[in-house]
Amino acid sequence: MAFPSIDFMMIIQLVIVLAGATILLVVDLFIPAGRKRITAVLALAITVAALVAGNYATTGTTLSAMIGFGAVSHAVNTLILAATALSILLASDALPKHGIERSETYVLMLLATGGMLLLSQGTSLATLFLGLELLSIALYVLTAIAFPDVASEEAGLKYLIVGSFGAGFLVFGIALTFGATGTLMLSEIAAKIPQNGIERGYFWVGVSMMLVGFGYKVSLVPFHMWTPDVYQGAPTPITAYMSVGSKVAGFIAIVSVLQVLGSELTTLRPVLMALSIASMLVGSIVAISQQSLKRMLAYSSISHAGFVMMAILNGTPASIEAAIFYLTAYTVTNLAAFAVLMVLENNDTDLTIGNLGGLWQRNPGLSAVMALALLSLAGVPPTAGFFAKFLVISTAWQNGIAWVAVAAAVSSAIGAFFYVRCLIQMLSGHSDVAPARIPVSTLIVVIAVSVAIVLGGLMPASVTAALALAQ
Amino acid sequence: MNQLGFPLVTLLIAVPFVAGLIVLLAPRHAYGLQRGIASIAAIANVVLAVIGLVSMAPVAGYQFVDSMAWFPAIGLKYAVGLDGINIWMVIIATLVMPLALFAARTQPHDRQRGFYALLMMLSASTIGAFVAIDLLLFYVFFELTLVPTAMLIAMYGVGERKAAAIKFFVYPFVGSIFLLVSIAGLVILTWQQTGVWSFDSVALAGALNSGAVTLDEQVTHLLFAGFFIAFAIKTPIWPFHTWMPQAQAATPDHGAVDIAGLLLKVGAFGFIRFALPFFPQSMSWAAPAVGILAIISIIYAGIVAFGQHDMKVLLSYATISHLGFVILGIFSQTVEGISGALLTMINSGLTTGALFVIVGILARNPGGRDPNSFGGVWASAPRFGTLALVVVFASIGVPGLNGFIGEFLSLQGAWLSPHLGFGYISGAVLGIVVSAAYLLRMFRTVFMGAVSATSPVAEASKSELAVLGVLVIAMVVIGLYPQLILQSMQPSITALVSGISQP
Numbered sequence: 022m023a024f025p026s027i028d029f030m031m032i033i034q035l036v037i038v039l040a041g042a043t044i045l046l047v048v049d050l051f052i053p054a055g056r057k058r059i060t061a062v063l064a065l066a067i068t069v070a071a072l073v074a075g076n077y078a079t080t081g082t083t084l085s086a087m088i089g090f091g092a093v094s095h096a097v098n099t100l101i102l103a104a105t106a107l108s109i110l111l112a113s114d115a116l117p118k119h120g121i122e123r124s125e126t127y128v129l130m131l132l133a134t135g136g137m138l139l140l141s142q143g144t145s146l147a148t149l150f151l152g153l154e155l156l157s158i159a160l161y162v163l164t165a166i167a168f169p170d171v172a173s174e175e176a177g178l179k180y181l182i183v184g185s186f187g188a189g190f191l192v193f194g195i196a197l198t199f200g201a202t203g204t205l206m207l208s209e210i211a212a213k214i215p216q217n218g219i220e221r222g223y224f225w226v227g228v229s230m231m232l233v234g235f236g237y238k239v240s241l242v243p244f245h246m247w248t249p250d251v252y253q254g255a256p257t258p259i260t261a262y263m264s265v266g267s268k269v270a271g272f273i274a275i276v277s278v279l280q281v282l283g284s285e286l287t288t289l290r291p292v293l294m295a296l297s298i299a300s301m302l303v304g305s306i307v308a309i310s311q312q313s314l315k316r317m318l319a320y321s322s323i324s325h326a327g328f329v330m331m332a333i334l335n336g337t338p339a340s341i342e343a344a345i346f347y348l349t350a351y352t353v354t355n356l357a358a359f360a361v362l363m364v365l366e367n368n369d370t371d372l373t374i375g376n377l378g379g380l381w382q383r384n385p386g387l388s389a390v391m392a393l394a395l396l397s398l399a400g401v402p403p404t405a406g407f408f409a410k411f412l413v414i415s416t417a418w419q420n421g422i423a424w425v426a427v428a429a430a431v432s433s434a435i436g437a438f439f440y441v442r443c444l445i446q447m448l449s450g451h452s453d454v455a456p457a458r459i460p461v462s463t464l465i466v467v468i469a470v471s472v473a474i475v476l477g478g479l480m481p482a483s484v485t486a487a488l489a490l491a492q
Numbered sequence: 493m494n495q496l497g498f499p500l501v502t503l504l505i506a507v508p509f510v511a512g513l514i515v516l517l518a519p520r521h522a523y524g525l526q527r528g529i530a531s532i533a534a535i536a537n538v539v540l541a542v543i544g545l546v547s548m549a550p551v552a553g554y555q556f557v558d559s560m561a562w563f564p565a566i567g568l569k570y571a572v573g574l575d576g577i578n579i580w581m582v583i584i585a586t587l588v589m590p591l592a593l594f595a596a597r598t599q600p601h602d603r604q605r606g607f608y609a610l611l612m613m614l615s616a617s618t619i620g621a622f623v624a625i626d627l628l629l630f631y632v633f634f635e636l637t638l639v640p641t642a643m644l645i646a647m648y649g650v651g652e653r654k655a656a657a658i659k660f661f662v663y664p665f666v667g668s669i670f671l672l673v674s675i676a677g678l679v680i681l682t683w684q685q686t687g688v689w690s691f692d693s694v695a696l697a698g699a700l701n702s703g704a705v706t707l708d709e710q711v712t713h714l715l716f717a718g719f720f721i722a723f724a725i726k727t728p729i730w731p732f733h734t735w736m737p738q739a740q741a742a743t744p745d746h747g748a749v750d751i752a753g754l755l756l757k758v759g760a761f762g763f764i765r766f767a768l769p770f771f772p773q774s775m776s777w778a779a780p781a782v783g784i785l786a787i788i789s790i791i792y793a794g795i796v797a798f799g800q801h802d803m804k805v806l807l808s809y810a811t812i813s814h815l816g817f818v819i820l821g822i823f824s825q826t827v828e829g830i831s832g833a834l835l836t837m838i839n840s841g842l843t844t845g846a847l848f849v850i851v852g853i854l855a856r857n858p859g860g861r862d863p864n865s866f867g868g869v870w871a872s873a874p875r876f877g878t879l880a881l882v883v884v885f886a887s888i889g890v891p892g893l894n895g896f897i898g899e900f901l902s903l904q905g906a907w908l909s910p911h912l913g914f915g916y917i918s919g920a921v922l923g924i925v926v927s928a929a930y931l932l933r934m935f936r937t938v939f940m941g942a943v944s945a946t947s948p949v950a951e952a953s954k955s956e957l958a959v960l961g962v963l964v965i966a967m968v969v970i971g972l973y974p975q976l977i978l979q980s981m982q983p984s985i986t987a988l989v990s991g992i993s994q995p
Contacts, residue, residue, distance in 0.1 A: 381647065401636075401638075403632050407635075414672065414673055418677045418680035426673050427670075430669040433669045434666035442658055445661075449646045482563050
């Protein structure tokens with residue numbers, strides 16, 4: 022049986038990450054128990070190597086056209102790997118603080134990253150499924166990694182059950198789509214649709230089920246119920262990693278699937294608009310009642326997912342670029358917010374809004390970062406989040422769905438309330454807690470993301486250039 | 493580089509911003525240095541603004557434009573400039589800063605560094621909002637004014653400062669988001685019809701009025717609605733005003749934040765600068781209804797001011813009442829009306845600023861901000877009382893002082909306007925009577941009658957009298973010779989009105 026030819030330079034990032042993860046697992050056996058930071062450093066090195074290697078990757082498709090690489094994949098991979106690197110840095114400080122630094126954590130993070138890269142580069146439904154499963158299973162274990170903490174185990178189990186449920190939808194949808202079109206290759210499906218060479222009924226049910234499966238991953242309403250519980254229960258560095266990575270990868274997979282539909286996308290648009298509006302509104306409204314910061318950020322991420330969907334459902338290249346910009350802004354902002362939470366957590370891993378009180382007097386620098394993150398989440402200029410919101414609202418106008426933009430405005434308005442509530446709580450109030458110490462790796466991350474948030478707002482062209490997005 | 497050879501307008505924004513940063517980074521205990529930097533920056537800014545005023549040529553259109561590409565892919569530019577409409581707003585914006593710093597001299601030293609830094613940032617963002625030509629740049633500065641003010645209220649305020657700060661930020665922010673949607677819509681629809689990406693307000697207004705871009709009437713009204721909501725909340729017009737009294741009740745007693753906050757009239761300015769050139773038909777269509785809201789603002793705010801036990805809240809309602817005249821003037825879409833509106837905004841800055849200084853001086857005494865706890869201040873502080881009386885008269889609109897001209901021109905504009913008319917004048921005039929009532933009542937309660945035993949007030953210090961004296965002189969000068977201000981505005985306003993008048 023002939024082995025399909027593989028252009029390794031095209032999948033170089035995947036190879037580095039996955040092979041690196043496997044080798045790291047073995048190397049880690051020889052690292053003594055108290056020196057697990059070395060594993061973190063090695064994992065970071067692997068991620069950076071993959072980031073750099075992306076510049077040398079060739080474009081096209083390989084592995085019987087199941088994996089591809091192009092400008093969009095390059096940009097998204099850069100974002101994913103940057104997010105992973107920052108998460109590893111954050112985890113290397115936060116995990117030892119709570120006594121849960123297990124080397125498997127970094128290996129699992131690399132494996133999850135490999136899954137994300139597969140989702141971004143996949144050109145076949147089989148690859149997309151593989152990527153999703155790799156990502157999900159690694160995340161299930163990572164969520165529960167803080168055992169014997171019951172909250173963490175419970176979150177992990179919830180994620181496993183709901184995630185498997187969602188993956189089941191995805192698999193069934195893929196099966197139906199295969200039945201309708203006779204192929205798993207996205208490009209071939211796209212070619213067959215205009216030619217009427219498919220069973221319409223099965224096809225639409227299949228695509229819808231696939232969207233449900235991916236919807237679970239990116240926490241669109243009504244597939245979002247797992248998000249607050251899992252975000253709250255998981256260890257905070259894992260929450261941070263999950264919230265950014267799985268969204269970016271999940272949405273790019275959705276983009277790949279939607280691009281297959283071509284002009285038939287208009288049939289699905291009302292449904293996608295409904296998903297988007299529901300996510301934006303439910304996320305904002307329910308977040309108001311949350312006292313736990315992690316839950317609040319979980320609901321905020323649900324509402325942000327709605328914004329990204331509003332851009333993606335249009336299907337034009339400009340709207341996909343706007344969505345990627347939004348995901349970038351969202352990534353750096355979320356990492357900033359979670360980084361601050363990680364510094365503030367000592368014994369209590371579930372901080373409430375009250376815990377933020379008087380932060381301005383304790384740690385002015387840290388509260389400045391949190392203020393920047395909150396303002397960026399709310400969409401206040403001149404932050405990256407503002408420009409991102411502006412770009413997605415513009416795409417709504419460009420594609421004639423301005424009323425969805427009005428729903429987005431309403432969601433932002435509601436959102437402003439709970440973000441500003443946290444901001445004001447930070448500025449006023451008193452606290453007797455001693456100023457928190459910021460470890461070095463976290464400091465690096467915090468500075469990097471703060472710069473990114475401000476740059477994204479003042480010089481958005483620099484962000485698009487960094488991602489090498491074609492303008 | 494513009495005609496002057498140096499980026500005057502950018503400096504107007506940059507000087508307070510950089511000064512704010514320097515103050516923030518100054519050593520914690522270098523109180524004199526912090527105050528010195530802030531004062532120098534404030535005075536330098538006044539000088540720059542005056543240079544701008546005297547160098548301006550009496551023509552319509554932007555001068556001293558600083559322009560730089562920002563995000564070329566969507567036609568976004570950093571473009572700022574001065575013209576007849578915003579030059580006096582900028583002058584007032586810069587003049588208000590030394591006044592605010594003067595009022596803030598009673599701020600406790602150990603809490604003054606952040607306070608001065610935030611005041612400077614507020615100044616920078618308000619001036620930026622006044623001078624922005626690019627729509628999105630205006631939006632950025634418009635939003636940015638909320639952040640330092642909310643921080644000032646939350647960190648340095650009194651009373652219910654947390655709730656006031658949240659409401660202060662969220663309520664106008666909600667309106668602004670709809671402005672963002674409208675801006676995006678306007679730019680995208682223009683791009684779809686002309687193929688040009690541009691956020692330049694002059695270019696967009698030109699395209700809309702010349703017919704290069706034709707929009708469905710419904711769409712125009714909806715876009716206007718976004719602009720209206722944002723500016724109506726920010727101005728504020730009744731019934732969107734509730735954030736303001738609550739916020740002003742929570743600001744520090746000395747009144748520095750309120751004085752600086754007078755510049756948040758960017759809302760009313762936004763109507764003149766953007767809503768009017770872009771959507772004249774929608775504004776005509778909305779004028780009758782908005783006129784009624786303005787009349788209600790004038791009268792209702794006046795009546796509510798009557799019953800206030802907090803002088804600061806009384807003044808905030810007085811501001812709302814004055815802004816009702818501004819709105820009437822703007823929606824009249826006549827040269828007189830718009831001139832009157834701008835003049836009233838300038839006057840409001842002067843007189844209400846002076847009133848806040850007076851309240852700040854009074855609030856240092858045991859009586860605090862409650863007018864009923866004072867009495868006979870005129871007897872114990874004669875010079876202070878006299879100056880206060882003149883300021884009160886100016887605020888009411890007594891002829892010979894500045895308030896009268898502004899209100900008169902606004903009402904004249906409303907009368908001459910084809911969209912408003914005589915009926916609105918009667919409502920507004922009633923409002924003038926009401927404002928006389930509550931202001932004179934406050935004056936009588938505080939300054940006249942028997943000297944209060946619980947809260948005697950000594951004569952104001954020489955510096956306080958000097959500052960009030962300068963303000964009073966300005967009020968008298970403008971009142972007797974308003975042409976001083978009006979002549980620089982005339983060309984731009986005439987061009988604006990003729991550009992939007994229906995054929």
